[in-house]
Amino acid sequence: MATLLWLKRELRLADNPALQWALARGEPVIPVVIQAPEELAPWAPGPASNWWLHHSLKALDGQLRRLGGRLILRRGPTPEALSQLAKATGATAVAWNTSCDPVARQRERHVAERLRAAGQRVSEHSADLLFPPELVHAANGNPYKVFTPWYKACSRLPEPREPEEAPTRWLSPETWPDSLSLDALELLPKRAWADEFGTHWQPGEAGANEKLERFLEEALGEYPEARDRPDKQGTSRLSPHLHFGELSPHQLWHAARAYTLAHERPGLIRGEEAWLRQLAWREFAHHLLLHFPETDHQPLYEKYRQLPWRDEPAALRAWQRGQTGYPLIDAGMRELWTTGWMHNRVRMLVGSFLVKDLLIHWLEGATWFWSTLVDADLANNTLGWQWVAGCGADAAPWFRIFNPVTQSRTFDPLGTYIRRWVPELADLPDQHLHAPWLAPVATLRSAGIQLGSSYPGPIGDHAQARLRALDAFDAVR
Numbered sequence: 001m002a003t004l005l006w007l008k009r010e011l012r013l014a015d016n017p018a019l020q021w022a023l024a025r026g027e028p029v030i031p032v033v034i035q036a037p038e039e040l041a042p043w044a045p046g047p048a049s050n051w052w053l054h055h056s057l058k059a060l061d062g063q064l065r066r067l068g069g070r071l072i073l074r075r076g077p078t079p080e081a082l083s084q085l086a087k088a089t090g091a092t093a094v095a096w097n098t099s100c101d102p103v104a105r106q107r108e109r110h111v112a113e114r115l116r117a118a119g120q121r122v123s124e125h126s127a128d129l130l131f132p133p134e135l136v137h138a139a140n141g142n143p144y145k146v147f148t149p150w151y152k153a154c155s156r157l158p159e160p161r162e163p164e165e166a167p168t169r170w171l172s173p174e175t176w177p178d179s180l181s182l183d184a185l186e187l188l189p190k191r192a193w194a195d196e197f198g199t200h201w202q203p204g205e206a207g208a209n210e211k212l213e214r215f216l217e218e219a220l221g222e223y224p225e226a227r228d229r230p231d232k233q234g235t236s237r238l239s240p241h242l243h244f245g246e247l248s249p250h251q252l253w254h255a256a257r258a259y260t261l262a263h264e265r266p267g268l269i270r271g272e273e274a275w276l277r278q279l280a281w282r283e284f285a286h287h288l289l290l291h292f293p294e295t296d297h298q299p300l301y302e303k304y305r306q307l308p309w310r311d312e313p314a315a316l317r318a319w320q321r322g323q324t325g326y327p328l329i330d331a332g333m334r335e336l337w338t339t340g341w342m343h344n345r346v347r348m349l350v351g352s353f354l355v356k357d358l359l360i361h362w363l364e365g366a367t368w369f370w371s372t373l374v375d376a377d378l379a380n381n382t383l384g385w386q387w388v389a390g391c392g393a394d395a396a397p398w399f400r401i402f403n404p405v406t407q408s409r410t411f412d413p414l415g416t417y418i419r420r421w422v423p424e425l426a427d428l429p430d431q432h433l434h435a436p437w438l439a440p441v442a443t444l445r446s447a448g449i450q451l452g453s454s455y456p457g458p459i460g461d462h463a464q465a466r467l468r469a470l471d472a473f474d475a476v477r
Helices: 017-024 047-067 078-089 102-117 147-155 192-199 205-218 220-226 239-243 249-262 268-291 302-306 313-321 327-339 344-357 362-372 378-389 404-411 416-421 441-446 462-476
Strands: 002-006 029-035 072-075 091-097 121-125
Touching: 002 017, 002 078, 017 029, 017 091, 017 121, 029 078, 047 192, 047 205, 047 362, 072 078, 078 091, 078 102, 102 121, 102 268, 147 268, 192 327, 205 220, 205 239, 205 249, 220 249, 220 268, 249 268, 268 378, 302 462, 313 327, 313 344, 327 344, 327 362, 327 404, 327 416, 344 362, 344 378, 344 404, 344 462, 362 378
Parallel strands: 002 029, 002 091, 029 072, 091 121
Antiparallel strands: none
16 A cells, blocks of 8 residues: 655645655655646646756655655646556555645646545645635635735734654655656756756755755845845745745745844844745735636736737837846846846836836736746736736735836946846946936947947837826726
């Protein structure tokens, strides 16, 4: 007899409730990953996510083999794959951690029904959220649509549980079932654009823990101020590790608490509070998507479905390529293309530029992010885009439109971030770097810049675009 451990997005050994339950049964545990992206349509993982998944699975298999285990890789459909594997191994139970996304949860319900009908014991566990969604609701029983009262309700709940340690040994079956090779899953992008990702990231549980430790030591104390500065290493960059479950939110929560208690450096308490609040925003995003599953493609507030979006393929392409003529916007989009990640402040700015300046539908941006972000998460992607578009829960006022030049001068004052990602502007003086079209011709010439040739002129006038967006949003209010 054996227990199957169905792994999806909890690719870790530490603090893995389904794994702990399976090991406690005292039977061999067979970890299995099933590749069935069609079951998650229309939001099957994109190329950047699949790049991360490939390397995370490789790292996890290495961890398991050091303990005497291994990963079994199969293709879907998932119910058939698990049923066949259970029959071949004599497994009497299947355990997994539940997902947060509505489509993934529906798949799990279907899988559970099929397995139970075949006589299998099914054990489902919660691993990805600090605050159980069923316990967080308004007094009238309705789900929250605003972060602050939701967060206050969460603060009245018991402290999130302590994380569990990783196992130190593995009970393996006498014979391991057949497995596909990792390469057979064909997760790596066909195009070479992801080749540089490996110079920026180390997928896997070990890489996640190293990054967490470095953030706590080097950046937690300055986090409240530095997190808005793309020119500084002020954020944790843990989002892809968290998305793929290489670390649990419980590990992050208690690691920050423990580090603050163990050290007496100035600013740590403020840093801890600010960082844990950002972790709570992730939870709030999942709270919203669970209660309002249609928001992955429709605005939460129906009136905004009538916005007069523009169909501008050339402008959309310029935005995607980082060729808008607005240096900070272009820097962010190029960072995304090169690394699979973008600084959170810049995500807000490029989102605002697409939706408000160009008046292009937020779903175009959400789809591009979904394809190119290694941390592409449906709940967070949905909340972020509807927030910046002013059409979702806890959205910024609809009339708030970020000025890309003002934001650039405020959060990248010396142009460090711009010069890294838009090197053709590197020789411009600081005072002209944020709006090169306003620089004197002689200054541009001395910096080797010819607008429209070596670097594009601005794709539009922000002041005029702002008025157009205000009119459009005001008309549907």
